[in-house]
Amino acid sequence: MTITPSDLARLATLAALDVPADQLATLAAEVDRIVSYVGQLALGDEPADPPAVAASVGVRLRADVVRPIPMLRPLAEFAPQFRDGFFVVPRSAGHGGP
Amino acid sequence: MSLAAVAKETADRLDQSRHLNAALAWSTEALAAEAVRVNALGSIGPLHGWPIAIKDNIVTTDLPTTCASRMLEGYRSPFNATVIDRLQAAGALVACKTNMDEFAMGGSTEHSAFGRVLNPLDPARVPGGSSGGSAALVAAGVVPAALGSETGGSVRQPAAFCGVIGVKPTYGRVSRFGLVAFGSSLDCVSVFGRSVDQAGHVLVAISGQDPLDATTAPLPPLKLDPTPPDLRGVTFGVPIEYFPRDLHPGVRAAMDRVIDLVRDLGGRIEEVSLPHTATAVPTYYVLAPAEAAANLARYDGVRFGIRAEAGTDVAAMYRATRGQGFGPEVRRRILVGTYVLSAGYYDAYYGQAQAARNRIGADFSRLFQAGIDLLITPTTPTPAFRAGDKTGDPVSMYLADVFVSAVSLAGLPAMSLPVGRDAGLPIGMQLVAPAFGEARMLAIASALEARIDAIGEVR
Numbered sequence: 297m298t299i300t301p302s303d304l305a306r307l308a309t310l311a312a313l314d315v316p317a318d319q320l321a322t323l324a325a326e327v328d329r330i331v332s333y334v335g336q337l338a339l340g341d342e343p344a345d346p347p348a349v350a351a352s353v354g355v356r357l358r359a360d361v362v363r364p365i366p367m368l369r370p371l372a373e374f375a376p377q378f379r380d381g382f383f384v385v386p387r388s389a390g391h392g393g394p
Numbered sequence: 395m396s397l398a399a400v401a402k403e404t405a406d407r408l409d410q411s412r413h414l415n416a417a418l419a420w421s422t423e424a425l426a427a428e429a430v431r432v433n434a435l436g437s438i439g440p441l442h443g444w445p446i447a448i449k450d451n452i453v454t455t456d457l458p459t460t461c462a463s464r465m466l467e468g469y470r471s472p473f474n475a476t477v478i479d480r481l482q483a484a485g486a487l488v489a490c491k492t493n494m495d496e497f498a499m500g501g502s503t504e505h506s507a508f509g510r511v512l513n514p515l516d517p518a519r520v521p522g523g524s525s526g527g528s529a530a531l532v533a534a535g536v537v538p539a540a541l542g543s544e545t546g547g548s549v550r551q552p553a554a555f556c557g558v559i560g561v562k563p564t565y566g567r568v569s570r571f572g573l574v575a576f577g578s579s580l581d582c583v584s585v586f587g588r589s590v591d592q593a594g595h596v597l598v599a600i601s602g603q604d605p606l607d608a609t610t611a612p613l614p615p616l617k618l619d620p621t622p623p624d625l626r627g628v629t630f631g632v633p634i635e636y637f638p639r640d641l642h643p644g645v646r647a648a649m650d651r652v653i654d655l656v657r658d659l660g661g662r663i664e665e666v667s668l669p670h671t672a673t674a675v676p677t678y679y680v681l682a683p684a685e686a687a688a689n690l691a692r693y694d695g696v697r698f699g700i701r702a703e704a705g706t707d708v709a710a711m712y713r714a715t716r717g718q719g720f721g722p723e724v725r726r727r728i729l730v731g732t733y734v735l736s737a738g739y740y741d742a743y744y745g746q747a748q749a750a751r752n753r754i755g756a757d758f759s760r761l762f763q764a765g766i767d768l769l770i771t772p773t774t775p776t777p778a779f780r781a782g783d784k785t786g787d788p789v790s791m792y793l794a795d796v797f798v799s800a801v802s803l804a805g806l807p808a809m810s811l812p813v814g815r816d817a818g819l820p821i822g823m824q825l826v827a828p829a830f831g832e833a834r835m836l837a838i839a840s841a842l843e844a845r846i847d848a849i850g851e852v853r
Contacts, residue, residue, distance in 0.1 A: 311687060313713060313717050315717060323725070326726055327730055329788065330788055330792075336673075
């Protein structure tokens with residue numbers, strides 16, 4: 297695995313990160329060193345283990361039931377007056393006076 | 395001593411310890427205000443009058459929160475982290491915000507935008523990281539306890555390097571609400587103390603379910619075990635993978651001494667194996683950067699911290715802000731995280747790392763199900779290293795986490811306890827417990843603490 301300066305420029309674009317041109321080569325070499333190191337994680341065909349992190353012991357999933365959402369109520373209940381699909385509001389100045 | 399006197403004395407000690415560069419934000423006035431606030435509580439809480447230092451990635455309304463990054467320079471949170479509210483309700487005084495590796499990424503506190511932290515025991519050496527400022531202030535006697543955070547050993551490792559207690563709770567034991575996110579599946583607010591008892595009391599105060607953090611476990615706050623600990627009948631597993639041939643001779647001598655002590659106290663020592671230990675550091679350095687790349691996407695110059703001037707294009711402003719705001723280690727990790735999550739590489743890196751994480755967790759589960767009560771390991775492969783020794787090679791810095799990262803991936807509780815010194819440098823022993831086994835772990839650590847010469851030379 298070799299990450300070139302142009303690979304790094306592409307990654308920087310994906311990460312929305314400006315990297316000055318004179319730092320591309322150095323940073324590419326550093327990232328390449330890290331990626332090569334973590335690349336040793338080829339585990340082959342060992343059987344998979346179920347998730348065994350403590351979080352799965354302590355944190356239970358919530359019951360899969362539908363509960364009312366506080367804001368989920370008829371539109372009419374959001375305003376003092378609602379008629380024929382419209383909110384009724386006080387007449388404001390300049391809107392069709394006598 | 396009155397609370398006002400505690401506040402004044404703490405401010406004086408912080409002033410005298412400026413040379414360590416361990417505190418980023420504090421003031422005599424803010425400490426005095428804390429004393430007034432605690433006085434007004436009207437009750438004596440379990441941490442009444444304890445000045446506690448806070449890592450700078452835990453948000454506070456009264457002091458800035460920068461994560462030791464230019465990106466957040468001067469940022470002040472509109473709310474407190476849950477752990478801050480709980481400390482204050484227990485009567486503690488927020489003493490200061492502490493220096494750290496930028497966004498908690500590092501193992502030496504050399505990656506702070508505001509300069510490195512000195513190890514109080516040897517200023518030429520690092521205090522460990524990323525919570526190095528908190529560890530240094532506890533080691534220097536400035537505060538009795540401090541909060542840090544762990545993503546992959548960032549409290550246990552500096553605790554070992556500075557010769558203090560460092561406790562990482564089970565993932566889900568303590569609320570993460572208000573802890574600036576780095577690796578959300580790993581992050582844990584953790585505790586430093588000068589003694590096991592002090593660290594335990596702080597952990598009790600901050601633990602418990604929090605409606606503001608859905609990942610907290612539905613359990614009541616931790617209760618310390620009041621019964622006198624008896625090691626007879628306790629089985630300690632000693633994993634062979636944590637005692638490699640090239641283990642530092644001082645660390646080996648300290649561990650040999652502890653294992654003999656455990657036997658003398660009636661504990662049973664059993665050699666065990668955690669076969670996937672070697673995969674822990676590479677697994678961590680895939681998963682943590684991947685999560686960091688996603689979590690740090692929010693720093694775009696719009697909602698937090700600095701904003702770079704970059705023409706009229708908003709995307710250019712994002713890129714310029716992030717390029718200027720993040721330091722070298724954060725940039726490296728964002729780029730590695732982006733790489734391992736990118737199309738074509740996701741399965742090869744992230745998928746493999748998730749599978750490896752499950753295997754690491756299963757290793758621990760098998761041992762605890764087979765009757766092992768606690769694991770004993772060294773916390774670090776060497777005592778504190780010299781500043782500058784590892785900054786040129788990120789991977790060598792990552793390998794300083796070799797004994798702490800597996801526990802973080804498994805989400806288990808663990809702690810570091812000082813067990814002696816080699817050429818004046820502290821050596822830490824790590825205890826690892828089953829999930830939510832903090833009370834027993836702390837009780838047993840307390841029994842060992844009472845018998846170990848933590849500051850004597852081990853060879």
